Amino acid sequence: MVSAALLSAIAISCFVAAARLRRASWPRRGPYVAVIVWQVLGLAWGFSTIGALLAFGLAPYGRGVVGGLVALVQDAGTHGLYLSEIAGTSFGATQVGAVILAFSLTLLLFSGLVASFVQVLRVRRRHHDLLGLVAHDDPEVPGARILDHPAAAAYCLPGVLRSEVVISAGALEVLDRSELAAVIAHEHAHLRQRHDLVLLPFSSLKRAFPHVRMVETHYRAVALLIEMCADDQARRERSPKELAMALLRFGASGTAHVPAGALAVTSDEPEVLTRVSRLLNPVQQLSRRQTTAVLSAAVALLGTITVLWSLPV
Amino acid sequence: MNRLGDLERAVMDVLWQRNEPLTVREVGRALADRDLAHTTVMTVLDRLAKKGVVARDREGRAWRYRPAASRENYVSELMIDALGETGDRDAALAAFVRSMNGSEAEALRRALEEIDEPRT
Numbered sequence: 149m150v151s152a153a154l155l156s157a158i159a160i161s162c163f164v165a166a167a168r169l170r171r172a173s174w175p176r177r178g179p180y181v182a183v184i185v186w187q188v189l190g191l192a193w194g195f196s197t198i199g200a201l202l203a204f205g206l207a208p209y210g211r212g213v214v215g216g217l218v219a220l221v222q223d224a225g226t227h228g229l230y231l232s233e234i235a236g237t238s239f240g241a242t243q244v245g246a247v248i249l250a251f252s253l254t255l256l257l258f259s260g261l262v263a264s265f266v267q268v269l270r271v272r273r274r275h276h277d278l279l280g281l282v283a284h285d286d287p288e289v290p291g292a293r294i295l296d297h298p299a300a301a302a303y304c305l306p307g308v309l310r311s312e313v314v315i316s317a318g319a320l321e322v323l324d325r326s327e328l329a330a331v332i333a334h335e336h337a338h339l340r341q342r343h344d345l346v347l348l349p350f351s352s353l354k355r356a357f358p359h360v361r362m363v364e365t366h367y368r369a370v371a372l373l374i375e376m377c378a379d380d381q382a383r384r385e386r387s388p389k390e391l392a393m394a395l396l397r398f399g400a401s402g403t404a405h406v407p408a409g410a411l412a413v414t415s416d417e418p419e420v421l422t423r424v425s426r427l428l429n430p431v432q433q434l435s436r437r438q439t440t441a442v443l444s445a446a447v448a449l450l451g452t453i454t455v456l457w458s459l460p461v
Numbered sequence: 462m463n464r465l466g467d468l469e470r471a472v473m474d475v476l477w478q479r480n481e482p483l484t485v486r487e488v489g490r491a492l493a494d495r496d497l498a499h500t501t502v503m504t505v506l507d508r509l510a511k512k513g514v515v516a517r518d519r520e521g522r523a524w525r526y527r528p529a530a531s532r533e534n535y536v537s538e539l540m541i542d543a544l545g546e547t548g549d550r551d552a553a554l555a556a557f558v559r560s561m562n563g564s565e566a567e568a569l570r571r572a573l574e575e576i577d578e579p580r581t
Contacts (some may be wrong), residue, residue, distance in 0.1 A: 154523065265562075269543065275539060275542055277512045277514070277536065278514070278535045278539055279539060280466045280470065280534050281469060281470055281473045281514065281532075282532055283539075292488060295536055295539060295540065296536060297536050297537070297539075297540050299544070301540055301543045302557035302558075303543045303557060314539075316540065316543075331557055334557060335557065393573075394557075395557075395558060396569050396573045398557060398558040399558050399569035400569040400570040413503060418556055418568055418569065421569065421572065422570060461538050
């Protein structure tokens with residue numbers, strides 16, 4: 149029961165930490181570190197929540213979470229799915245409920261991840277097929293395919309063998325040559341570092357909990373950090389000013405047909421402006437010591453959860 | 462681009478240009494300069510049908526093929542994907558800047574003006 153209590157405490161503090169991380173200012177000084185912290189928090193939340201439920205439910209076996217799961221299987225096997233150990237305790241029904249809840253949550257998270265992945269592959273496949281039919285190349289714009297549409301858009305289509313960067317005719321209108329090169333460098337950074345795979349678990353959480361506002365805002369926070377990572381890569385090759393100007397021109401070219409409710413948070417500063425000000429007024433990167441401290445805390449958190457899963461208390 | 466992709470594109474261009482359903486033979490004739498075998502054209506149309514971008518109807522003993530949607534429709538579909546305006550598609554593509562609403566775009570226009578014409 150001690151581990152159940154501790155794991156619950158960790159699960160709750162993950163929420164608190166995520167809320168604070170979203171508002172903190174240091175992530176924009178070290179977007180890569182911050183993305184890792186987001187991933188660790190997500191992982192820690194999942195394992196501590198499921199672990200807490202299991203530790204509580206399997207307490208009658210007195211063997212911790214991992215040992216308890218083995219014991220549960222043996223118990224269910226020998227007694228024809230009747231859990232003799234748990235049924236004998238004072239709050240047996242609640243404990244069985246906790247175990248069932250833990251399994252359901254695991255299934256939900258896992259199937260959400262698989263479903264997201266399948267969906268993403270399907271969309272990309274269709275997108276790639278259509279792109280092959282209607283996009284064209286332009287010798288003036290190497291490394292990208294052109295789509296004849298008046299709205300400004302630039303994006304990348306990740307894939308194992310066939311990644312592509314796509315620029316719309318509308319984007320070519322508003323960007324000059326050097327800004328265009330900065331945009332393409334930014335998109336190639338996404339493709340090179342497979343940022344889409346980093347984002348995938350978070351978008352699958354969004355799918356698993358579709359109407360939870362918090363999941364949505366956290367997703368946005370991670371997506372913004374990933375854009376900052378790509379901005380940082382692009383400015384190794386191009387000047388930050390070019391990239392900032394490209395961002396502004398894109399945003400200002402305003403495709404004003406955003407569906408109602410798609411993003412209701414208008415009081416916040418537009419994310420693009422955050423990126424622009426970061427490019428134009430360089431902030432000091434996280435020091436090596438700060439990075440080490442943050443990453444050690446993340447490792448310690450995961451280590452603690454692992455220990456609590458295996459301790460028979 | 463690979464040869465098959467190039468052919469698919471050429472065949473679609475023919476179907477989009479001509480405003481009527483075409484048979485395999487007619488498509489082959491429209492691409493006469495490429496000197497394609499009848500079976501090649503058939504394979505390409507078959508692939509396009511599997512991808513859902515051409516529809517076909519039987520007429521007598523031959524199939525007639527037509528585009529499932531106009532070129533403009535497909536371009537719009539791609540742009541809608543790209544600008545992330547459909548809820549759960551945002552992980553599939555990464556747009557440089559997602560679409561803005563009116564006041565956001567206005568804020569960016571102001572920022573641009575300040576940079577373009579720095580106040581003295």
